[in-house]
Amino acid sequence: MLVTELKPREEILGYLRDGERAFLVSCGGCAEVCETGDEKAIRELGLVLEEAGHPVTGTAVIPFLCNKALVGIRLSRLRDAVEGADVLLVASCGVGVQAVAAVVPKPVCPVANTISYGTFQGIWPAEERCARCGDCVLAYTGGICPLTACPKGLLHGPCGGSYRGECEVEPGRPCGWHRIYERLAEIGRLDLFAQYRPPKDRRRQYDVPLSRRRSTFWALEYTEEV
């Protein structure tokens, strides 16, 4: 069970430039249970976007976004709506956002923060990993997580050990920041590269407060308690 909570509206709206159109993708797996990716949440997000001058070209609820093959099939059926959008907003954990980014060559932005992944990385584990940092930065990194794609978890580009796309840590390992740079170039958003981001709030990464552990958003087995 991956536990997510919605990001503040201002942060989500901040991803979009004036008048940009959005396509909304949500995960019918964990995110639906957390009420970050259920129909109500998506409907409400759509209204917020329309009000702020961002047309919504379409929506899709896909069971377990972590399954990239399924994401590809479902989104290809909605090709016109997806292609008509400037940005894809994704309601899921960090794995789902990265799975969508891997399939669609467009800017992909998270609408939720992942705060816990219980015991597993998505139901269809692939190469995408989420550090459940609670402060998702995928909107700025082309949908590739710098915390898990870079062993050092850097936030501002490659370290000096990156050479021809390879990481210093082990031979053959791709440099996460090289991948991010290439992806941002591919989607025409190099303006997002090497923008200053303040140090992360590590409380969200290393600790889950008791109040949240007991909420419906913690895990399925605790839902009865509320």
Place this chain on the structure above:
Amino acid sequence: MRFRDRLANGDFVITCEAGPPKGADVGPALEAVRRLAPHVHAFNVTDLQSSVLRMSSWALCALIAREGYEPILQLTCRDRNRLALQADLLGAWALGIENVLALTGDYPTLGDHPDALPVFDLDSVQLIAAVAALNSGRDLAGNELEGETDFLVGAVVNATTDPLEPHLAKLRLKVELGASFVQTQAVYDPEAFVRFARAAESLGVPILAGIIPLKSAKMARFMDEHIAGIKVPEEIIHEMEGAKTPEERRKRSVEICARIIRAVKPYCQGIHLMPMGWEDLVPEILELAGI
């Protein structure tokens, strides 16, 4: 004259690495510093270089400062969180250390404690922001300090890496946040360095080109394959292979360094030497390079 004043004057400056000891005996390290001092304007003291445990950088910096020479504190993000980094910076300032070089740090698995926790709470860009905060009298959390620092903070870049663009974008951000000099990773390809220097000219900060003397073809190959961020062109490795005796190798190494320095000199404001135990070569290299 202080290192920062030389840079501001536009003087051509020479910095040299001083490695803290692997142990508690600082005698030989300080002896090397004393021998080099007539040739060098400031000493970069490394911070557990290649993730190999050594004495802390600030300690040798303080001892160098006590001898009347100027240290540059190398500080990496690998081993300390934001609290410890800021604490060490404040302590370093109190010990008379005025220059800091902010680095990411090699990954722990490359060193002799491969099982250590990698910290990286901040990255090198945020570390520069932390130094700028302390210089303005506040900590990273915005709290007011009793007495501010006035560090000169420098950044590193791998000038001859490929592709260069992402590294250049990161360097630009470091300069925007307060980095006021740049020291590069070892340069073995002067043409690549010149391409970098032209691209970095608009940043308007002094650049010191990194130089590491090669001890042998074997070392050259080892560095090329195993040292993070260092690439040695095949031609230079062949050149070292041609030197058969220790004397020939020494001579060849000095020649290669001097040749690289002469090639990059018009495009930089200084040289950063990393002799890796071959400190006695430094005067010969500088002399042959015409510095």
